[in-house]
Amino acid sequence: MSYFKILGFDKEPFSTSPDPDFFFLSKEHERAMTNILIELRLRRGLSVILGDVGTGKTTLSRKLIQELTGREDFIFHIILDPSFENEGFFWLSLAKNLEINDPIVNLEQPNILGLKEAVERFLFQKGVTENKIVAIVVDEAQKLSESSLEVLRVLLNYETNTFKLLQLVLLGQLELYSKIVNMSNFFDRISFKYTFNPFDLDETREMIEFRIRKAGYKANMHIFLEEAVKEIYQYSKGYPRQITMLCHKALKNLVLRNKFVVDESVVKEIIEEEINTGWQRKNSLAQKNNF
Numbered sequence: 192m193s194y195f196k197i198l199g200f201d202k203e204p205f206s207t208s209p210d211p212d213f214f215f216l217s218k219e220h221e222r223a224m225t226n227i228l229i230e231l232r233l234r235r236g237l238s239v240i241l242g243d244v245g246t247g248k249t250t251l252s253r254k255l256i257q258e259l260t261g262r263e264d265f266i267f268h269i270i271l272d273p274s275f276e277n278e279g280f281f282w283l284s285l286a287k288n289l290e291i292n293d294p295i296v297n298l299e300q301p302n303i304l305g306l307k308e309a310v311e312r313f314l315f316q317k318g319v320t321e322n323k324i325v326a327i328v329v330d331e332a333q334k335l336s337e338s339s340l341e342v343l344r345v346l347l348n349y350e351t352n353t354f355k356l357l358q359l360v361l362l363g364q365l366e367l368y369s370k371i372v373n374m375s376n377f378f379d380r381i382s383f384k385y386t387f388n389p390f391d392l393d394e395t396r397e398m399i400e401f402r403i404r405k406a407g408y409k410a411n412m413h414i415f416l417e418e419a420v421k422e423i424y425q426y427s428k429g430y431p432r433q434i435t436m437l438c439h440k441a442l443k444n445l446v447l448r449n450k451f452v453v454d455e456s457v458v459k460e461i462i463e464e465e466i467n468t469g470w471q472r473k474n475s476l477a478q479k480n481n482f
């Protein structure tokens with residue numbers, strides 16, 4: 192029997208995969224989500240979300256996709272790893288992933304100009320003739336090379352008098368900021384900018400509680416006692432991925448020790464083990480206020 196069933200859960204409460212159903216909408220996450228959806232609907236072009244590793248960017252992108260899936264008025268594609276060897280590969284991948292039905296896509300060596308024209312024609316057909324919103328979400332956007340950023344800039348030039356033909360949502364680590372800040376013709380086009388910071392203590396507690404309930408825990412008691420939550424917050428510094436991992440270990444330890452609530456000692460023991468392995472992240476993580 193799985194450890195979580197023994198404790199009274201239907202599902203694993205603290206899996207670290209970016210499952211949108213387990214995404215707790217903190218104030219920051221909710222604000223980002225609402226604004227991105229507004230920007231998309233208004234077809235304003237470019238939204239950029241920055242955040243350190245483990246602050247919920249990928250999970251937010253999944254949530255966004257979940258929100259848009261099945262909607263007739265949207266065509267979207269998510270790029271999980273935007274490391275393209277050169278400009279040509281990026282254009283070709285866009286054309287393929289947007290399922291552009293043009294003979295150039297199947298040529299052995301399609302030229303860039305032809306691909307660009309095919310993409311522009313497609314965006315015009317979908318956006319103007321069919322009145323659809325075409326959106327591309329780029330995760331790990333800090334990996335975009337200069338030439339790929341240039342492709343995105345060109346795409347943002349495709350517009351009518353009132354709206355952009357392609358909507359872009361970039362989610363990336365803080366390095367993305369230094370990559371784009373000096374590209375004024377790109378940076379100035381960002382219509383929604385946002386930075387994810389780690390959770391505070393209240394959000395840490397709410398996120399833990401949220402995931403526990405989502406996983407089908409029905410008992411009335413708190414499985415994580417307040418002092419345990421405080422320990423988790425202190426050690427994780429409010430980073431959602433760290434919180435998730437600590438909680439997962441804490442629950443597994445409960446089963447091993449035949450206990451039913453996570454108190455301070457359970458968490459302290461895990462933290463001590465982490466410290467003893469020498470594997471914990473020592474440097475304090477970079478934070479950025481909204482840019």
Ligand SMILES: Nc1ncnc2c1ncn2[C@@H]1O[C@H](COP(=O)(O)OP(=O)(O)O)[C@@H](O)[C@H]1O
Binds near residue numbers: 249
């Ligand atoms: N708002 C949230 N609610 C619940 N869990 C979250 C939230 N944000 C992040 N997590 C958890 O933290 C992990 C890391 O999040 P992820 O989206 O992969 O971060 P990033 O892409 O910024 O590195 C996820 O797998 C998820 O388990």
Ligand SMILES: [Mg+2]
Binds near residue numbers: 248249
């Ligand atoms: Mg990620």
